[in-house]
Ligand SMILES: [Ca+2]
C-alpha cells in the first residue's frame with residue numbers, strides 16, 4: 010500500500026511538472042495572440058501593418074521605437090519617413106522606474122510602435138508599458154526588424170545633415186532687428202534642429218525645431234552694441250547626428266560718422282554759431 014501511495018505521488022508530481030512546462034511553453038510561444046488578454050494593450054501588428062502605419066500620416070502619427078542594443082541600432086534601423094522615423098531607447102531603460110515615468114509623461118497619449126530584432130524584447134517592453142498604465146496606444150511589431158527585412162522593407166543608416174548655409178546682411182545697424190536665413194540638407198530628409206549662436210562663442214543659444222530639412226528658416230537678432238560679431242550655427246537631425254559649424258561674420262558699425270559727431274560737438278560748444286552763419290549768408 011505504501012508503495013502504491015508513493016507511486017501515485019511520483020506520477021502526480023510528474024504530471025504537475027509536465028503541466029507547468031506546457032503552460033510556460035505556451036505562454037512564451039503564443040505571445041502574438043495575447044493582446045486580448047491585456048485589454049488590447051499591447052496591440053500586436055505585423056510588419057506589413059507597421060509599414061502601412063509609418064508611411065502615411067493620414068492614419069495618424071505613430072512613433073516607432075527601437076529597443077535593441079546600441080550596437081544593433083548602429084547597424085541600421087527601419088527606414089520610415091519623418092515624422093514617423095524611429096527613435097531608439099534600449100530595453101533596459103524601461104526597467105528603471107524614474108526613466109519609465111519620464112517615458113510615460115513624454116509619450117502620454119501617443120501611438121508608439123515597439124520593435125526589436127525578432128519581436129521578443131519589444132513584447133517585454135510593451136508589457137512593462139501596459140502594466141504601468143501607458144495612456145497612449147502600444148503597438149508591438151511582430152517579427153521585429155528581422156521580419157521587416159525579410160519582407161523587403163527598407164533599412165538604412167543615418168548621415169549627418171550638411172553644415173547650414175547662412176544668408177543676410179553683412180553690415181547692420183545697432184539696435185535694429187535683422188533677419189537671417191538658414192538652410193541645410195539631409196540625405197534622408199530627416200527633421201532637423203538648428204543651434205544658432207549669435208554671440209559666436211559656441212555656447213549661446215539652444216536647439217530650435219524640429220523643422221523640415223528642405224525648409225529655409227528665418228530667425229532675427231538685434232545687436233545692442235557696435236562691433237564685429239560671428240554668427241555660429243549647426244544643425245542636428247532627428248537622430249542627434251550633428252553637422253559641422255558654419256560661421257558668418259557681420260559688422261555693426263558706429264551709427265554716427267566722425268563728421269556728424271564733430272558737428273554735434275561744435276554746435277553744442279558754440280550754440281550761436283548757426284545764427285552767425287545765417288547772418289553772414291543773409292539768410
Ligand atoms: Ca501614420
Ligand SMILES: [Ca+2]
Nearest residue numbers: 168197199246
Ligand atoms: Ca540624417
